[in-house]
Amino acid sequence: MSYAKLDAHCRSLGALEHALAILGTDEATHMAPGGGEQRAEAMASLSGMHHRQATTPEVGDWIEAAKAEALDPEQKTAVSELERSYINMTCLPSDFVERKMRTSMRSEQLWRAARPNGDWKTFEPALQEVVEMTREEASMRADVLGLAPYDALMEQFDPGNRTETVTPVFEELKSFLVEFLPRALDAQEQRHAKCPLKALSGDYPVERQKALGIAMMKAVGFDMNHGSLSISDHPFCGGVPSDVRMTTRYRTDEFLSALMGILHETGHGLYEQNLPKQWAHWPSGKARGMSIHESQSLFVEKQIGRNPAFWTFALPLVDRYLQENWSMEDLLPHVHLIKRGKIRVDADEVTYPLHVILRYELEQELLAGRLEVKDLPEAWDIRMQASLGISTLDDPKNGPMQDVHWPSGAFGYFPSYTLGALMAAQQWAAIVKINPDVDRQIAAGDFEAVNAWRRDNIWSKASTASTPEILRQATGEVLNPAYFIAHLEARYGG
Amino acid sequence: MSYAKLDAHCRSLGALEHALAILGTDEATHMAPGGGEQRAEAMASLSGMHHRQATTPEVGDWIEAAKAEALDPEQKTAVSELERSYINMTCLPSDFVERKMRTSMRSEQLWRAARPNGDWKTFEPALQEVVEMTREEASMRADVLGLAPYDALMEQFDPGNRTETVTPVFEELKSFLVEFLPRALDAQEQRHAKCPLKALSGDYPVERQKALGIAMMKAVGFDMNHGSLSISDHPFCGGVPSDVRMTTRYRTDEFLSALMGILHETGHGLYEQNLPKQWAHWPSGKARGMSIHESQSLFVEKQIGRNPAFWTFALPLVDRYLQENWSMEDLLPHVHLIKRGKIRVDADEVTYPLHVILRYELEQELLAGRLEVKDLPEAWDIRMQASLGISTLDDPKNGPMQDVHWPSGAFGYFPSYTLGALMAAQQWAAIVKINPDVDRQIAAGDFEAVNAWRRDNIWSKASTASTPEILRQATGEVLNPAYFIAHLEARYGG
Numbered sequence: 001m002s003y004a005k006l007d008a009h010c011r012s013l014g015a016l017e018h019a020l021a022i023l024g025t026d027e028a029t030h031m032a033p034g035g036g037e038q039r040a041e042a043m044a045s046l047s048g049m050h051h052r053q054a055t056t057p058e059v060g061d062w063i064e065a066a067k068a069e070a071l072d073p074e075q076k077t078a079v080s081e082l083e084r085s086y087i088n089m090t091c092l093p094s095d096f097v098e099r100k101m102r103t104s105m106r107s108e109q110l111w112r113a114a115r116p117n118g119d120w121k122t123f124e125p126a127l128q129e130v131v132e133m134t135r136e137e138a139s140m141r142a143d144v145l146g147l148a149p150y151d152a153l154m155e156q157f158d159p160g161n162r163t164e165t166v167t168p169v170f171e172e173l174k175s176f177l178v179e180f181l182p183r184a185l186d187a188q189e190q191r192h193a194k195c196p197l198k199a200l201s202g203d204y205p206v207e208r209q210k211a212l213g214i215a216m217m218k219a220v221g222f223d224m225n226h227g228s229l230s231i232s233d234h235p236f237c238g239g240v241p242s243d244v245r246m247t248t249r250y251r252t253d254e255f256l257s258a259l260m261g262i263l264h265e266t267g268h269g270l271y272e273q274n275l276p277k278q279w280a281h282w283p284s285g286k287a288r289g290m291s292i293h294e295s296q297s298l299f300v301e302k303q304i305g306r307n308p309a310f311w312t313f314a315l316p317l318v319d320r321y322l323q324e325n326w327s328m329e330d331l332l333p334h335v336h337l338i339k340r341g342k343i344r345v346d347a348d349e350v351t352y353p354l355h356v357i358l359r360y361e362l363e364q365e366l367l368a369g370r371l372e373v374k375d376l377p378e379a380w381d382i383r384m385q386a387s388l389g390i391s392t393l394d395d396p397k398n399g400p401m402q403d404v405h406w407p408s409g410a411f412g413y414f415p416s417y418t419l420g421a422l423m424a425a426q427q428w429a430a431i432v433k434i435n436p437d438v439d440r441q442i443a444a445g446d447f448e449a450v451n452a453w454r455r456d457n458i459w460s461k462a463s464t465a466s467t468p469e470i471l472r473q474a475t476g477e478v479l480n481p482a483y484f485i486a487h488l489e490a491r492y493g494g
Numbered sequence: 495m496s497y498a499k500l501d502a503h504c505r506s507l508g509a510l511e512h513a514l515a516i517l518g519t520d521e522a523t524h525m526a527p528g529g530g531e532q533r534a535e536a537m538a539s540l541s542g543m544h545h546r547q548a549t550t551p552e553v554g555d556w557i558e559a560a561k562a563e564a565l566d567p568e569q570k571t572a573v574s575e576l577e578r579s580y581i582n583m584t585c586l587p588s589d590f591v592e593r594k595m596r597t598s599m600r601s602e603q604l605w606r607a608a609r610p611n612g613d614w615k616t617f618e619p620a621l622q623e624v625v626e627m628t629r630e631e632a633s634m635r636a637d638v639l640g641l642a643p644y645d646a647l648m649e650q651f652d653p654g655n656r657t658e659t660v661t662p663v664f665e666e667l668k669s670f671l672v673e674f675l676p677r678a679l680d681a682q683e684q685r686h687a688k689c690p691l692k693a694l695s696g697d698y699p700v701e702r703q704k705a706l707g708i709a710m711m712k713a714v715g716f717d718m719n720h721g722s723l724s725i726s727d728h729p730f731c732g733g734v735p736s737d738v739r740m741t742t743r744y745r746t747d748e749f750l751s752a753l754m755g756i757l758h759e760t761g762h763g764l765y766e767q768n769l770p771k772q773w774a775h776w777p778s779g780k781a782r783g784m785s786i787h788e789s790q791s792l793f794v795e796k797q798i799g800r801n802p803a804f805w806t807f808a809l810p811l812v813d814r815y816l817q818e819n820w821s822m823e824d825l826l827p828h829v830h831l832i833k834r835g836k837i838r839v840d841a842d843e844v845t846y847p848l849h850v851i852l853r854y855e856l857e858q859e860l861l862a863g864r865l866e867v868k869d870l871p872e873a874w875d876i877r878m879q880a881s882l883g884i885s886t887l888d889d890p891k892n893g894p895m896q897d898v899h900w901p902s903g904a905f906g907y908f909p910s911y912t913l914g915a916l917m918a919a920q921q922w923a924a925i926v927k928i929n930p931d932v933d934r935q936i937a938a939g940d941f942e943a944v945n946a947w948r949r950d951n952i953w954s955k956a957s958t959a960s961t962p963e964i965l966r967q968a969t970g971e972v973l974n975p976a977y978f979i980a981h982l983e984a985r986y987g988g
Contacts, residue, residue, distance in 0.1 A: 045508075049509070242533075
């Protein structure tokens, strides 16, 4: 039976994915400094094995045969999602895949070297080469998938997301934000004038911050029997669903940045831990994509973790673990602090979408050939000035050189961040509608009702439907920026 | 060129070995408690991939073809060692390999369940089945390799070791020890009567013990850029040569057991770290086998770490890290403590070989069919009484049920432990002969000359010759128990 062959095939791929996930996490957390070269070689070799096994022509034959077999609905979905993934993996010729990998690795290395000095001129030709290859890639993917080129790129990160839906939503959001941001900043200024911002500084040993972080993780539903928290230079959530590896970094002079980072990664971790176990090795049992993943992390960070109700529950915990009795009035202005800035990763929830929309627009221009890399710094600057009122023309390091995505060849990824933020707000609104008591539950440290909704509507769905379809089934409507806009108005409108 | 194909083949196997080594270490050190099932499944699947790749018939063809190619001497050795390994891996039919794995896994599980209660009757039939399969295995290996059955088993762990050499050496050693042990115990009693043993107890926080351990590791030559020390239930040395993962366990009421464990594992780690890097992916570039590995760990633990000269250097470090000013008179009686006991893993360097020789004799009897499993408790007891003067007849848990080796199907492994101890003493003697100043160097914390000899004569040789041949080239003579005997006489003879 071909279905059984596919099941064994997925198990074998799953073992390689397990190894790659743990090796990748280990590299950032426990590897000896000199172990990197051998680790890179081993991981490249295992990735090659994975790609060869995943794209072997027999798999295509088994998929065709399995579609004619008597399968139950879940099995049918599993085969169809595997086919989607197989087509996405086999639609580029293997010599192109290798050429692209070499080009983007070289470009990323160049970027790492050139970025600290903002050396745009050195970096520019490498990025130009990546853009040209990405145009080729998008066109090949578009042909196979019957999609527009940019949609074919987004399809890798968020199956089903299309510019046709995303662009009007982003347009609406941008119009709102450009008007809203000055208003929200004014409102904040007035609040700070009345009640000056008080620094939340102190002396917070790493071990106590870690204990506080773990207490928070457990409270919001993270299962410490299937995961752990350690330290890395850049916080992430890695590992495998049965053993989720979360990391953070600590400063001993303040606790809020590590704690908010932990809450964010916990959102990713909850999603992974609650995927359907019996389908773990099939694509249909894996996390859907980048925007739903980000909706889960942002949900815990923004909808829960920056909700004043949450701090009714959390402040006593801070006091217990850090012996620091901050009041709500001390703390909230920090978790709701907004400001204009050049850097996406440092942005707050009001300004972040403007950074993303800028990239979303520019990468479509680049892809379509309406913009060339040499003109990127000017194009970036014009958009930054229009949306955030900041110039980056003399500072390419903090302009178009700030992100790893383009140098590493990831085009079509950026929209996921803001789509995640929109979906998180839409999910929250759907919960509040059927459970108006949710703030009171959260204030009491009771996350069960919120998590039950997320388990039923998001986590258990894994990759059994497209990104927009999961959102529609969960919330009863298609992507609607009104919920996010209302969320920002309520929290920052003054 | 077939040699190039073999090189790529070895690199691919090396990536899987890298993954298995790190996943195995991670399981014991950082894995979440609930991650075990998925980890076991992933590792079984990767092991299966490794076995299929390693034993694929093409490899045999490439080896044949490569032997006819123009290769330099190192390449010739590499191909010939790969051939040895290929023959050892392919000499059993794959259905037998699977059947044996199932049988020994079941038997090991039964052993884990039955051992705590010393339930020999439940365990006996499972072990009988393992013994019967091992007889079959030995006979098949013997046919292919042209060796006697027990030699064919030892060959897997220590290529080149033969009963023809080992048996007379063990006979001589046993005769000596049976006479020596009572004499050494008497001498110890007299020393303790004059100067009673003083407990080395105190309050030693784990972090300080770890810092002391790392200082010792560095001092004896361990490269912390290519390795680390963490905690596990059972100390081991795992990982890969570029990233050696050592572990230990701590008690906070005494420091000596963790420290001696660290020194032992450091010996394994030094060997791995100093293997020839350019051959890392070929069998000829890997550690030779169990007995040479054990000679390296025992060298650091016994020849260096229990040498009084070492403590001239080490006691001030203990004082610096633990704020505990023990004298040589306090400490040495502990590192030289000997006593009769039932348990191999708890034995000191005088009694340990008697435990090993008993197993070496019994497993040959079992294999030859001169002994059946049902008669093992009596046979074990008779030999324990004769060599150590202890009965285990009423205590099978601490008799033939104490070790994991037989239940898991590892016959022919036990001699490695004592061969390692003999070789360590012989290597030490070879060093002293050309470098009579070695004790003074060690007392000064200078391990460079000792390590230079070991690097040139053991570590850099990797698997380029058989176990006995490496010893012969290094020390100028074949295995000679006189050095170990002299070592025991000098240290424990009174």
